[in-house]
Amino acid sequence: MAEVLDSQTRKAFADRLRYYNELGIYDFYRRAPHDIPSAVAVEQNIPELTETAPQMPRAAIAAPPAVDRPAALRMIREEIGDCTRCRLHKQGRKQIVFGVGNPNAELMFIGEAPGADEDEQGEPFVGRAGQLLNNMIKAMGLQREDVYIANIIKCRPPGNRTPERDECETCSPFLMQQIKVISPKAIVALGAVAAKTLLAVNAPMSELRGHWYDFRGTKLAVTYHPAFLLRDPRQKKETWKDLQMVMKELGLKAPEKVSE
Ligand code: SF4
Known part of the structure; x- marks a missing residue:
């Protein structure tokens, strides 16, 4: 039976979890007490959790085995449930937008949050920005069905406002689990919110783009969000450079002409 913690210890755990989240660490694993004594865990700064740890979804504590990826993704979706x-959850979302695509994808695109069309249809990147993302994917020699697409947060912020930091922190453990299950070869963060949340850095897009980052063992590149490109099409050329960097990494053949 799980040990019930007193309120002071629970608060200490919650503070420690927030601290790790601020460092960009979202995944925690419970270890059997005989595997690692608490004193050692504390000394090594290994966060231990109990069933009573607040705000931490179970799916984020114990990752499902990635043997059957569609089943593992369904488990994460079930864990999210009708999330509150x-x-x-109470600011006008119609539905949770989980993610879409190939569970065995080598390439994963991660955006910011669902917009009105996505909220309506329950699928990320289905509006005008989604159409542009589809074109970007085609320009790389792939189809939308070949990749996996998700967002940092799964519910539409009212008026499409930028997600708050605490909303990203609360929701992103589910995305971390999706990434873990899919295990892509490369991730493309679309826009500053996705990049800053995943990389836990605060820098302008001009500095974030054009490099590979190591995201928990997976290569991560940053490019502009398609919604931004709709507002400023001049940046499409720069975006194409970013995508070519990704194509090179994945061994994809560059088409002769970039489709718009
Ligand atoms: S944004 Fe994420 S954490 Fe917030 S209610 Fe939606 S699914 Fe839950």
């Missing part, structure tokens, strides 16, 4: 973990 952050304020966005």
Whole structure:
């Protein structure tokens, strides 16, 4: 039976979890007490959790084995349920937008949050920005069905406002689990919110783009969000450079002409 912690210890755990989240660490694993004594865990700064740890979804504590990826993704979706973990559940969302695509994808695109069309249809990147993303994917010699697409947060913020930091922190453990299950060869963060949340850095897009990052053992590149490109099409050329960097990494053949 799980040990029930007193309120002071629970608060200490919650503070420690927030601290790790701020460092960009979202995944925690419970270890059997005989595997690792608490004193050692504390000395090594290994966060231990109990069943009573607040705000931490179970799917984020114990990752499902990635043998059957579609089943593992379904488990994460079931764990999310009709989520009320952050304020966005009561600010007009119609449905949770989980993610879409090939569970065995080598390439994963991660955006910011669902917009109105996505909220309506329950699928990420289905509006005008989604159409542009589809064109970007085609320009790389792939189809939308070949990749996996998700967002940092799964509910539409009211008026398409930028997600708050605490909303990203609350929701992103589910995304971390999706990434872990899919285990892509490369991730492309679309826009500053996705990049800053995943990389836990605060820098302008001009600095974030054009490099590979190591995201927990997976290569991660940053490029502009398609919604931004709709507002400023001049940046499409720069975006294409970013995508070519990704194509080179994945061994994809560059088409002769970039389709718009
Ligand atoms: S944004 Fe994420 S954490 Fe917040 S209510 Fe939706 S699914 Fe839950």
